[in-house]
Amino acid sequence: MYEHDVVVVGAGGAGLRAAIAAQEAGADVAMVSKLHPVRSHTGAAEGGINAALRDADSWQDHAYDTMKGSDYLGDAPAVEALCQESPEEVIRLEHWGMPFSREDDGRVSQRPFGGLSFPRTTYAGAETGHQMLHTMYEQVVKRGITVYDEWHVMDLAVTDEDDPAERTCHGVVAYDIQSGEISGFRAENGVILATGGMGQVFDHTTNAVANTGDGVAMAYRAGVPMEDMEFIQFHPTTLPSTGVLISEGVRGEGGILYNSEGERFMFEHGYANNDGELASRDVVSRAELTEVNEGRGIEDEYVHLDMRHLGEERILDRLENILHLAEDFEGADGLTEPMPVKPGQHYAMGGIETNEFGETVIDGLYAAGECACASVHGANRLGGNALPELIVFGKRAGRHAAGEEMGEAEIETGRSGDWQPADYEFGVEVGETGGSGTAAADGGAVVTDAESVLGGAVDRAQERVDELLSRKGRNHAEIRSAVQETMTGNVNVFREEGRLEETLGDLREAREAYKDVAVSDPSRTFNTDLIHTIETRNILDLAEALTMGALAREEFRGAHWRKEHQERKDQDWLKHTLISWNDGEPELWYKPVVLEGENKTYEPKSRSY
Amino acid sequence: MSTQIPKQTEESTETEAETQPASKGEERRAEKRRRAAERREQRQEEEAEKAAADESTVELKVFRYDPQVEGKQEPRFDTFHVPFTKGMTVLDALMYARDTYDSSLTFRHSCRQAVCGSDAMFVNGGQKLACKTQISDLEEPVRVEPLPHAEVTKDLVVDMEHFYEQMEAVEPYFQTDEYPDGELEEQRQDRANREKIKMSTRCIWCGACMSSCNIAAGDNEYLGPAAINKAYRFAMDEREGEEMKQKRLEIIEQEHGVWRCQTQFSCTEVCPKDIPLTEHIQELKREAVKNNLKFW
Ligand SMILES: Cc1cc2nc3c(=O)[nH]c(=O)nc-3n(C[C@H](O)[C@H](O)[C@H](O)COP(=O)(O)OP(=O)(O)OC[C@H]3O[C@@H](n4cnc5c(N)ncnc54)[C@H](O)[C@@H]3O)c2cc1C
Ligand code: SF4
Ligand code: FES
Numbered sequence: 054m055y056e057h058d059v060v061v062v063g064a065g066g067a068g069l070r071a072a073i074a075a076q077e078a079g080a081d082v083a084m085v086s087k088l089h090p091v092r093s094h095t096g097a098a099e100g101g102i103n104a105a106l107r108d109a110d111s112w113q114d115h116a117y118d119t120m121k122g123s124d125y126l127g128d129a130p131a132v133e134a135l136c137q138e139s140p141e142e143v144i145r146l147e148h149w150g151m152p153f154s155r156e157d158d159g160r161v162s163q164r165p166f167g168g169l170s171f172p173r174t175t176y177a178g179a180e181t182g183h184q185m186l187h188t189m190y191e192q193v194v195k196r197g198i199t200v201y202d203e204w205h206v207m208d209l210a211v212t213d214e215d216d217p218a219e220r221t222c223h224g225v226v227a228y229d230i231q232s233g234e235i236s237g238f239r240a241e242n243g244v245i246l247a248t249g250g251m252g253q254v255f256d257h258t259t260n261a262v263a264n265t266g267d268g269v270a271m272a273y274r275a276g277v278p279m280e281d282m283e284f285i286q287f288h289p290t291t292l293p294s295t296g297v298l299i300s301e302g303v304r305g306e307g308g309i310l311y312n313s314e315g316e317r318f319m320f321e322h323g324y325a326n327n328d329g330e331l332a333s334r335d336v337v338s339r340a341e342l343t344e345v346n347e348g349r350g351i352e353d354e355y356v357h358l359d360m361r362h363l364g365e366e367r368i369l370d371r372l373e374n375i376l377h378l379a380e381d382f383e384g385a386d387g388l389t390e391p392m393p394v395k396p397g398q399h400y401a402m403g404g405i406e407t408n409e410f411g412e413t414v415i416d417g418l419y420a421a422g423e424c425a426c427a428s429v430h431g432a433n434r435l436g437g438n439a440l441p442e443l444i445v446f447g448k449r450a451g452r453h454a455a456g457e458e459m460g461e462a463e464i465e466t467g468r469s470g471d472w473q474p475a476d477y478e479f480g481v482e483v484g485e486t487g488g489s490g491t492a493a494a495d496g497g498a499v500v501t502d503a504e505s506v507l508g509g510a511v512d513r514a515q516e517r518v519d520e521l522l523s524r525k526g527r528n529h530a531e532i533r534s535a536v537q538e539t540m541t542g543n544v545n546v547f548r549e550e551g552r553l554e555e556t557l558g559d560l561r562e563a564r565e566a567y568k569d570v571a572v573s574d575p576s577r578t579f580n581t582d583l584i585h586t587i588e589t590r591n592i593l594d595l596a597e598a599l600t601m602g603a604l605a606r607e608e609f610r611g612a613h614w615r616k617e618h619q620e621r622k623d624q625d626w627l628k629h630t631l632i633s634w635n636d637g638e639p640e641l642w643y644k645p646v647v648l649e650g651e652n653k654t655y656e657p658k659s660r661s662y
Numbered sequence: 663m664s665t666q667i668p669k670q671t672e673e674s675t676e677t678e679a680e681t682q683p684a685s686k687g688e689e690r691r692a693e694k695r696r697r698a699a700e701r702r703e704q705r706q707e708e709e710a711e712k713a714a715a716d717e718s719t720v721e722l723k724v725f726r727y728d729p730q731v732e733g734k735q736e737p738r739f740d741t742f743h744v745p746f747t748k749g750m751t752v753l754d755a756l757m758y759a760r761d762t763y764d765s766s767l768t769f770r771h772s773c774r775q776a777v778c779g780s781d782a783m784f785v786n787g788g789q790k791l792a793c794k795t796q797i798s799d800l801e802e803p804v805r806v807e808p809l810p811h812a813e814v815t816k817d818l819v820v821d822m823e824h825f826y827e828q829m830e831a832v833e834p835y836f837q838t839d840e841y842p843d844g845e846l847e848e849q850r851q852d853r854a855n856r857e858k859i860k861m862s863t864r865c866i867w868c869g870a871c872m873s874s875c876n877i878a879a880g881d882n883e884y885l886g887p888a889a890i891n892k893a894y895r896f897a898m899d900e901r902e903g904e905e906m907k908q909k910r911l912e913i914i915e916q917e918h919g920v921w922r923c924q925t926q927f928s929c930t931e932v933c934p935k936d937i938p939l940t941e942h943i944q945e946l947k948r949e950a951v952k953n954n955l956k957f958w
Pocket of ligand 1: 062063064065066067068085086087088089090093094095096097098099100101102103181182204205206207247248249250259260261263264267268298399400421422423424436437438439440441443
């Protein structure tokens with residue numbers, strides 16, 4: 054067993070920032086990550102970090118844009134924290150040596166991004182995430198923070214009181230990929246989940262193969278609700294064959310979208326008469342798919358993104374990385390031809406329910422970064438708002454977990470305050486199919502002492518691994534691809550009731566199939582078959598919650614479009630979707646959105662670009 | 663050596679007998695069956711196309727080794743035939759082989775877009791990032807091996823510990839005493855200086871350069887091209903100031919530092935991020951000489 058004050062799970066932008074903050078606050082910190090830190094998917098971020106750095110800009114404007122972008126489903130205390138603290142965090146990165154692009158006067162460069170009223174997206178070429186990730190990892194090396202890399206966290210060690218709000222998290226259980234050893238990591242003060250996105254729930258995604266939503270699924274099964282899972286961002290410009298992202302920076306610099314008839318459809322077909330290509334991402338994604346569905350797509354699949362008119366010099370200066378990506382992954386030369394693009398899964402607005410300090414309803418359990426839902430992004434995230442979320446909320450969670458006094462939170466977690474149960478009947482049975490996985494506690498005495506909780510979690514994990522390795526059964530890969538296929542087919546940009554229900558049925562079948570899953574590689578050394586099999590379980594739980602939320606939300610808000618419900622219904626739906634696992638029976642409930650900020654209340658307005 | 667050939671996948675056939683759809687639910691199920699049938703047809707068509715054009719499979723010969731598993735303790739090569747699709751990379755082919763034929767086939771990968779640096783391998787005798795290497799650019803059969811000059815953990819996975827140690831040996835973090843006043847004040851850096859360090863900051867820690875380097879192979883303590891490049895990145899960054907630069911040059915001048923490099927350019931040739939490694943090393947040597955002259 055390993056012991057630390059704070060254990061950070063995940064070493065992308067959010068995890069690294071959390072670890073640094075916790076260490077600065079005096080804690081003994083360890084990071085546990087299934088990938089070496091520099092392999093984390095934060096490294097793939099291209100476009101930039103939003104921060105109101107300039108005199109002509111203000112955090113209030115940033116907050117207003119973020120709220121509007123969120124379609125009024127962001128919680129004001131979290132949104133305002135993001136916008137207030139992003140500038141100092143960005144400058145801190147600069148002080149840590151991050152090589153930002155520069156203006157003639159030597160200051161860091163900023164560019165326009167979709168949905169922003171000021172060009173406040175601070176960038177390092179088209180490789181901002183790579184530079185940010187490496188800069189923060191350098192700080193972790195400098196500080197000598199312990200990193201257990203290539204350790205896959207399988208489960209949380211949480212007490213089992215009936216009410217999740219009374220439970221405590223004492224640590225995590227992890228599997229050493231290199232050696233096959235399973236070990237407990239005791240966290241004296243707190244565990245911070247920073248496990249990133251869940252793009253692998255879909256089959257066309259900008260996310261990495263490792264983005265399987267593990268942290269969200271672990272927290273969910275331990276009793277933390279998942280929040281707003283139905284809100285998935287589909288990025289309008291991904292390469293058709295691989296899902297590799299072409300940054301919004303291309304449109305920010307002036308790139309233009311054309312359909313097969315050479316029309317600049319964002320304007321010519323009236324999707325966004327003011328902002329055109331730079332309208333919010335959900336708007337552009339729907340516009341593209343509408344063009345394709347109406348027969349104006351190229352090869353019936355994609356549209357063109359043209360940046361040739363920007364000229365070689367500007368492209369090389371600001372978007373060079375895009376040229377490499379288009380060339381290497383689509384065989385297109387961005388200097389001489391338009392690039393094919395289509396929408397792809399990109400970002401999960403929802404995730405582990407937290408307050409503005411990253412605390413979950415379980416004592417000692419925190420979450421930050423893409424896996425968390427504070428909520429900053431509400432129904433739709435603005436480009437350039439995820440990277441600041443990593444550093445602002447990573448820092449906050451790190452400090453809080455290390456024991457720093459931060460005051461009273463304004464966002465409530467768990468079933469407190471004005472929560473309400475949902476009255477939606479799902480046509481299909483959801484949840485645990487029985488027989489496998491994390492069954493409920495046996496109803497015996499509640500175990501609360503840290504040692505036994507952790508020990509029990511380790512034993513269960515060991516049993517599970519032994520079982521998966523020893524029995525015969527089916528391979529997880531077909532189950533995973535069945536899930537990805539139905540999710541991409543039916544829970545995509547356009548959603549309709551019948552097909553969402555069909556997906557719940559498909560997921561049921563996949564859950565049944567998963568009961569017979571087995572790992573055929575018997576090795577204890579670097580057994581990726583085993584790791585992927587464990588991840589697939591997480592993908593299943595997430596896909597189901599996401600689809601349930603999408604079915605029940607009978608309105609059109611932000612990224613969530615419903616065929617039968619073509620408008621935003623503020624009367625009924627200014628509320629967050631929450632789904633609790635409840636020992637295997639997913640329960641749907643709601644809580645109101647918090648629109649009261651520090652000095653003002655954000656009034657929902659119509660969202661036009 | 664085992665040779666696997668793609669199996670035709672048989673879809674489980676649902677009953678096609680159409681009853682009159684009565685309820686909404688049944689309507690949906692009928693719709694679902696219809697679409698499943700469509701998908702099935704499409705897939706069969708694809709399979710048929712594949713079979714018709716048999717040359718459109720790729721032959722991979724992949725290194726296999728597992729210290730624990732009987733039959734894999736002796737290194738061997740396995741052959742996989744993977745149906746070729748346009749734009750297929752070596753990584754795509756490996757993933758197909760793993761998910762279709764042998765789930766124990768092991769390699770690191772994550773981002774699929776040449777930025778996480780997980781999947782440097784030895785492909786047809788050269789260090790390559792698998793996700794960035796098009797099958798169509800390679801001679802067949804495609805031979806895939808783990809990076810040379812590193813200890814093999816299993817199949818295509820090598821132990822990266824030594825590489826990480828060298829990277830961390832050069833104080834790979836920004837250091838300066840000269841911060842501007844004011845919390846919200848950034849350090850100024852002119853464009854030319856940022857341009858100067860730009861290429862050096864692109865390193866993704868893939869280890870291809872180190873694996874290609876003869877000197878590193880012979881001298882285990884040699885810092886190697888990637889670590890020296892990391893030092894370059896800071897030494898040339900004017901934000902760190904002159905004093906730090908002094909210290910940086912001392913680090914890379916150590917016994918197993920820049921002077922070991924014999925300018926063979928192999929690292930520069932294999933770097934998937936096109937970092938001019940040899941040039942950077944040469945420039946540091948010149949800087950070091952200049953610096954030493956100052957003190958004579
Ligand atoms: C292609 C792309 C471009 C983007 N561009 C931008 C942009 O320009 N601006 C912007 O603001 N946002 C952008 N985003 C969004 C943003 O980059 C991500 O939301 C963010 O980087 C996620 O960071 P993270 O730290 O939460 O997770 P990640 O960086 O994904 O890190 C997750 C970490 O968790 C670890 N982990 C996961 N599961 C386990 C487990 N079971 N056990 C142990 N460890 C585990 C992983 O090893 C990894 O270290 C982009 C996203 C993508 C995909
Ligand atoms: S310098 Fe190039 S080859 Fe070497 S580790 Fe970095 S990216 Fe890889
Ligand atoms: S998979 Fe990330 S670099 Fe190839």
